[in-house]
Amino acid sequence: MKDISPVYVGFGMLTPVAIMVVEQLPxxxxxxxVKEVNEFVFDDAAIIACLLRQWDxxxxxxxxxxxxxxxxHILADQLKAWGVQGEVRxxxxxxxxxxxxxxxxxxxxxxxxxxxxxxxxxxxxADLSLLDGARMLYVDWYDGDHIVRxxxxxxxxxxxxxxxxxxxHADPELLKRYGGRATxxxxxxDAAQRGDVPPLEVAKKIxxxxxxxxxxxxxxxxxxxxxxxxxxxxxxxxxxxVDGCGAGATFSAxxxxxxxxxxxxxxxxxxxxxxxxxxxxxxxxxMFSINEIAALAEKLSVEFPATALHTDH
Numbered sequence: 001m002k003d004i005s006p007v008y009v010g011f012g013m014l015t016p017v018a019i020m021v022v023e024q025l026p027x028x029x030x031x032x033x034v035k036e037v038n039e040f041v042f043d044d045a046a047i048i049a050c051l052l053r054q055w056d057x058x059x060x061x062x063x064x065x066x067x068x069x070x071x072x073h074i075l076a077d078q079l080k081a082w083g084v085q086g087e088v089r090x091x092x093x094x095x096x097x098x099x100x101x102x103x104x105x106x107x108x109x110x111x112x113x114x115x116x117x118x119x120x121x122x123x124x125x126a127d128l129s130l131l132d133g134a135r136m137l138y139v140d141w142y143d144g145d146h147i148v149r150x151x152x153x154x155x156x157x158x159x160x161x162x163x164x165x166x167x168x169h170a171d172p173e174l175l176k177r178y179g180g181r182a183t184x185x186x187x188x189x190d191a192a193q194r195g196d197v198p199p200l201e202v203a204k205k206i207x208x209x210x211x212x213x214x215x216x217x218x219x220x221x222x223x224x225x226x227x228x229x230x231x232x233x234x235x236x237x238x239x240x241x242v243d244g245c246g247a248g249a250t251f252s253a254x255x256x257x258x259x260x261x262x263x264x265x266x267x268x269x270x271x272x273x274x275x276x277x278x279x280x281x282x283x284x285x286x287m288f289s290i291n292e293i294a295a296l297a298e299k300l301s302v303e304f305p306a307t308a309l310h311t312d313h
Contacts, residue, residue, distance in 0.1 A: 006060035006085050007135040007260055008052050009159075010045030011150040012123070012143045013115065014063035014088065016075050017042040017099040019245050021283045024104050038284035041078050042099055044164055044249040045138050047285060049084045051253040054287045057260060060085035060130045062150065065122035067096035086130060094119055107220060107241030107280055120146055128153045136256055137161050141168040141178055151181040160184065162256060164248070169206055179209030184259070186215040186252055199224045200305070213265070215272075217251055222300075225255075225269040232266045234273045235301040243283040250285075251276040254293070270297035 019038045026032040041050065049059040061084055066072035068090040075096065076088035097114035104110075123146040131137060137154040139147040141164060154161050163182035167190055168174050179185060185206050189197040203214040203226040216224040222236040254275035258268025274297035278288045 004058040005133045006058045006130060008049060008057055008059040008138065008256060009062060009086075009130050009134045009136070010049045010059070010138045011062045011126075011147065012045035012064070012138075012140050013043040013097075013120065014046055014061065014066055014075060015042050015097045015099050015113070016040075016071050017101055019101045019103060019243065019284065021103050021243050022105075024106070025102065025110060036283045040285050041075055043143075044140055044246075044252065046079070046084070047246050047249040048138055048253040048256065050079075050082045050285065051250060051287050052257065053083045055253075055257055055290055057257065058085070059083075060134075061088075062086055062126045062128060062130055063088065063123075064119050064126075065089040065091045065094060066119075067094050068092045069096050071096040071098065087127070089122070089126075091122070094122070101245045103243040103245045103283070105241060107244040107247075109243075109245045111245075115142075120144065123147075124149065126150075131157055131159055134159050135260060138164070138252065138256070140164045141166060141174065145177075147178070148181070151178075155181060160259070162186070162252065163211075164252060165206070166248075169202060175205070175209060179206055179211055182209075182211050184213045184215065184255070185211045186217065186248075186255070188217055200226075215251075215255060215269070217248060217276075219247075222273050223251070223269060224305075225265050227265060230265045231305050232269045233303040233305055234266075234269045235303075236273055236277050237296065237300060239277050239281050241280045244280050246285050247276045247280050250279040250287070266302065267297075270300050270302065273297070273300060 020034045021036040022032045049061050052059045099113040101111040160183035162184045165187040199216040203216050206214040213227045222234045225232045251272045254272030255268050275293045
């Protein structure tokens with residue numbers, strides 16, 4: 001059966017990951033009992049592709065090359081099993097990287113990752129033809145200037161670009177370089193997501209670069225979504241966190257799902273917040289159904305801060 005052209009295309013690092021769930025992180029030079037281990041494919045672009053496939057959205061990955069080794073072949077097989085399109089390039093010149101994430105029941109995650117320049121450089125030779133006909137490109141700021149070529153090609157093809165900017169907006173040069181190429185931008189207030197910088201201030205700063213929609217996530221506090229005419233503050237529900245790994249990517253996937261469906265800002269922000277909230281309640285990245293997420297989304301508390309609409313464009 002021929003693949004349906006992907007509407008979502010992720011661009012970025014490909015790496016296998018082991019997600020370990022513990023009750024709490026141990027003290028230095030001691031240990032902790034692991035309650036559960038899940039193996040999956042990271043980074044966020046690939047997570048989103050796999051999540052969207054669970055919601056019956058045609059998805060593809062344009063990723064880094066991986067090693068022609070057992071881990072690399074397992075990764076390629078996993079993406080194929082999920083129905084994620086795109087060639088996984090295998091190279092004998094590199095070794096497949098590895099990531100280990102430790103999630104504790106506070107909702108926090110501690111991660112250890114490999115990101116060598118040699119592997120990231122393989123993005124520069126990746127085939128971008130999957131973008132032709134797509135309806136969304138996703139990129140991460142931490143992949144550096146390797147994302148610029150893909151963003152520019154998406155702009156040429158009039159494909160909207162979703163940029164995960166995290167706290168990268170604090171760098172004025174990066175804000176100008178990446179923000180000016182993005183359609184939708186997801187960010188956090190600061191590196192630790194403590195809210196040291198007001199979310200509305202961050203959102204307005206991002207919109208000034210030409211971004212159409214700014215999404216500021218605040219961990220367990222929910223999100224602020226802002227565009228040129230609307231502002232929505234969605235409060236996250238109280239949940240028992242088991243595994244916070246992938247929560248940000250799940251939020252992105254939820255919002256992208258809404259965008260692809262043509263939903264209004266409020267509905268997409270509600271759905272994204274609900275999806276991320278449900279995700280942390282169980283380990284791994286097996287996602288809840290659309291109906292389950294939508295049911296929770298309808299119950300979320302929402303505000304419409306009028307002052308947020310003055311974006312000073």
